[in-house]
Amino acid sequence: QSLPEVVPGPFSTDEALTSFDVATGYCNFFEFGPAKDDPAQHAHALQTDPWSIEIDGLVDRPGPIAMEDLLARFPIEERIYRLRCVEAWSMVIPWNGFALADLLAHVGVKSDARYVRFEAFDDTSIMPRAAQGLLDWPYVEALRLDEAVHPLTILAVGMYGEVMPNQNGAPIRLVVPWKYGFKSIKSIKRISLLAERPMPTWHEKSPREYGFYANVNPTVRHPRWHQATERRLHDGNRIRTEMFNGYEELVADLYAGMDLETHY
Amino acid sequence: MQASRMTSVIRWGLWGACGVPGLFLIWHWQTGQLGVVPHEVMLHRTGRYALLFLMATLALGFIQAFISWRPLYAARRPLGVWTFLYACGHAMTWLFLDQGGIWEFALAEMREMLHVKLGIAGLLLMLPLALTSVDIAPRLLGFKLWKKLHLLVWPAAIVVIAHTWVVSRFQSPLVVVLTLVILFLLASRLYAARAQSKAKT
Numbered sequence: 001q002s003l004p005e006v007v008p009g010p011f012s013t014d015e016a017l018t019s020f021d022v023a024t025g026y027c028n029f030f031e032f033g034p035a036k037d038d039p040a041q042h043a044h045a046l047q048t049d050p051w052s053i054e055i056d057g058l059v060d061r062p063g064p065i066a067m068e069d070l071l072a073r074f075p076i077e078e079r080i081y082r083l084r085c086v087e088a089w090s091m092v093i094p095w096n097g098f099a100l101a102d103l104l105a106h107v108g109v110k111s112d113a114r115y116v117r118f119e120a121f122d123d124t125s126i127m128p129r130a131a132q133g134l135l136d137w138p139y140v141e142a143l144r145l146d147e148a149v150h151p152l153t154i155l156a157v158g159m160y161g162e163v164m165p166n167q168n169g170a171p172i173r174l175v176v177p178w179k180y181g182f183k184s185i186k187s188i189k190r191i192s193l194l195a196e197r198p199m200p201t202w203h204e205k206s207p208r209e210y211g212f213y214a215n216v217n218p219t220v221r222h223p224r225w226h227q228a229t230e231r232r233l234h235d236g237n238r239i240r241t242e243m244f245n246g247y248e249e250l251v252a253d254l255y256a257g258m259d260l261e262t263h264y
Numbered sequence: 265m266q267a268s269r270m271t272s273v274i275r276w277g278l279w280g281a282c283g284v285p286g287l288f289l290i291w292h293w294q295t296g297q298l299g300v301v302p303h304e305v306m307l308h309r310t311g312r313y314a315l316l317f318l319m320a321t322l323a324l325g326f327i328q329a330f331i332s333w334r335p336l337y338a339a340r341r342p343l344g345v346w347t348f349l350y351a352c353g354h355a356m357t358w359l360f361l362d363q364g365g366i367w368e369f370a371l372a373e374m375r376e377m378l379h380v381k382l383g384i385a386g387l388l389l390m391l392p393l394a395l396t397s398v399d400i401a402p403r404l405l406g407f408k409l410w411k412k413l414h415l416l417v418w419p420a421a422i423v424v425i426a427h428t429w430v431v432s433r434f435q436s437p438l439v440v441v442l443t444l445v446i447l448f449l450l451a452s453r454l455y456a457a458r459a460q461s462k463a464k465t
Binding site for chain 1: 289299300301302303361362363366369372373376424433
């Protein structure tokens with residue numbers, strides 16, 4: 001199902017795109033199972049219509065926002081981003097979405113908010129049993145407010161000009177291209193503005209392996225593997241991993257003065 | 265006559281049959297039937313085949329302790345050599361497909377990754393076994409030394425199963441079962457060796 005009126009947006013890379021089949025067939029979406037092809041097989045059970053996002057916490061206008069309202073209010077741009085998974089594979093995906101900053105401006109962020117917490121859908125009735133017990137559901141991710149309002153950070157409602165496939169996080173997901181893929185939470189149901197730092201799911205499960213920031217960084221290794229190279233799908237070529245996934249010029253300022261070995 | 269005929273049927277049949285999974289894998293690879301990331305499937309399958317053939321080789325030794333049917337001895341060498349061939353295929357898949365044949369990347373992996381170190385150790389332990397699997401080797405080395413050398417299969421098995429533990433992130437029940445099987449086979453081998461040396465004295 002095609003998305004209407006997608007306009008080209010800024011920051012797009014001209015690298016070769018990962019094919020649609022690979023990007024929709026090789027996914028991590030643990031609610032639907034731990035194997036890469038589980039999401040494509042099981043995510044059809046996800047009901048995405050109707051869908052709304054609950055906005056709460058330190059905002060001027062809390063409450064639910066329906067998908068139709070989001071699509072009517074924010075023009076959909078194409079952003080061709082690199083996606084680097086913490087497991088050392090990567091893709092180039094044309095996302096279709098809008099800046100998270102625009103939504104946050106629309107709901108009005110209060111001055112004492114410092115963090116944004118995202119919560120994914122949670123319905124044990126449609127999760128295959130294999131995924132249960134692996135993580136604490138619902139899946140939670142979080143960004144610092146300045147990361148969340150960075151112009152690179154988008155909420156995507158589609159990819160390749162198509163409505164977001166279920167296995168890729170329909171109907172709406174986060175895309176933060178300079179961080180490992182697990183930060184880009186799928187199928188968002190709730191966005192909360194908070195003063196205190198929330199606890200993301202993977203960070204809670206294994207803080208040594210999955211940092212709060214999870215910035216792509218070839219010089220800081222994962223305890224079980226190094227991060228200096230990555231396998232670009234779908235041709236499978238091994239390439240060098242770039243600092244901040246190649247977005248260093250745009251985002252390095254966010255972390256000025258921080259020791260990235262400590263705040264990984 | 266009947267037994268020696270059986271021996272060559274088993275020997276040559278196995279030499280061919282053990283190659284079948286590899287041929288299927290190459291066929292599936294070349295015809296795009298390995299899913300969206302074929303290199304990864306190749307890597308996992310070649311590794312699995314090597315492990316399976318290693319288990320079969322070890323298990324055969326155990327079975328022979330109970331069934332002293334001559335032709336069965338002919339099965340050991342094809343199983344052992346094919347274990348090594350699949351292990352080589354696994355290593356080549358890693359080097360040329362997973363690492364893209366880029367030595368700089370491969371060397372970095374060797375330096376930093378435990379599972380790569382274990383994998384290479386396993387391959388190196390099996391190398392002398394494969395090299396001395398030709399007919400002439402036991403005579404050249406002397407049968408006793410040759411037999412001793414081939415005890416290397418046990419350290420190889422332990423290193424290989426450790427490699428499997430690391431790549432399965434210590435989370436696979438199947439790997440636990442395989443480990444128990446290897447330990448059982450090793451224990452039975454040690455027990456048999458002890459009984460034999462007692463009988464001699």
